[in-house]
Amino acid sequence: MTHHIQYERLLPSAPGTSRTVGIHRFGVPGALPKIYLQGALHADELPGAYILHHLIERLRKADRAGAIKGEIVVVPLANPIGLAQRIQAIHAGRSDLGLGGNFNRNYADLSAPLHEHLGRFAPEAISEETVRAFLRLEVEAITQKTELDSLKKTLLALAIDADYVFDLHCDDEAPVYVYLSDENHPQAVSLTRDLGARAAIAGTSEMATFKDACARPWQIASRIAGRPLHGCLAATIEYRGTRDVNEETAQSDAKRLYAFMQRVKILDGEPEPLPPAFSPITPLAGVEHLQADRPGIIVFRRQPGEQIAAGETVAEIVDPVSGDRSLIKTFAGGVFFGHVATRLAVPGSTIASLAGIAPRMQTGEEAYP
C-alpha cells in the first residue's frame, strides 16, 4: 500500500508555535498522470474539504486493491492560517487578517523565468518533462519570509508538476460551477461533465490565483514550443454555497471526481458513463457581474443555476424607507451561477454573476471567488 499522511511545517508567525499542512499521498512518487487536489484555501469554504474526505476514503480502498496507477496528492484543508481566524465566533477565512490579503491571490508567476529558460532550447526539443523539471526547481528557489509565504510555497511545490490541479472552493449561494485554465485541453469537456458543472468558465486572470500560477507557465511553454503542451489542466471548482456541506452531495461529488480520475487513467477501473453537459464552456471575459445601483434590501427573483435571457430581471433592490424599488437586469444574459449571501445592497457591489457566451467585460477582483 502506498497511502501515507505527511505533515509539512510552516514558518512560525509567533515564537514557540507553528502550524502544519496535512498531505495525503497515494501512488508512487513521480508516476504519471499526477493529480493534486486541495480544499478550503479560502478557509471558510468547507464543502470541498468534506468532499475530499470522502474521496480519500475511496482512494484508500483503491490503494488496498492496487488500483492506483498515477500519483495522487490530496490536501483536504489547505490553509491552517485561515482556519484559525475567528473573530468573536465568526470565521473569516477568505483573506489573511495580517498583511497578506486574499489567500487565493499573488502566487509566484513562474512564466517569466520559464520563458527565459526555454529560450535556450530549439522548439522541438521542449518537452513536458523539460518544463516540469524547471518548474520544480523554480518553486524550490522561492524565498520565504512569512508564514503565509511558506504556505503558498508549500502548496505550489505540491502542485506545480501535476497534470491536473483542482482547487476546491465554494460561492455564497450557487450550483456547482468551475473556472478552467484551458478550454482546449483534451480533458476540459469531460471534466466539466464529470463535475456536473452548471457553468464552466475558461481563462486565466491577472490575479495570480493558485489555478493561474499552476497553468500559466504551460501557456508560455506551448507558445515557445509552437505546439500545445498540455502539461496542466487547472481548475477552481466551486462546490455550491458555503453552507452546502452535506453527506449526500459530498458522496456524489467524490464519486464524480473518482470517475474522472479513472477516465484519465490515474486510477484503474472502468468509469461510469460520462454524464451529460449542462453548459458549454464560456470565456472568463463573458462573465457578467450585476451590481447594486442603490442601497437597500436585495430580493432575488431568480435562482442560481437558471439560464437568464438578455434584459431579464434577476433581483430587485428595495429601500423600505423611501419605498423606492430598482430592478437589476442582465445585459446579455447567461447562466446565473452565483449570488451573495448578504441581502444588504451596497451601491457598486456585485450581487450576482452570470456566465455568458460572448466576451464583454473583465472579471472584477471583488466578484471572483
Ligand SMILES: [Zn+2]
Ligand atoms: Zn474561494
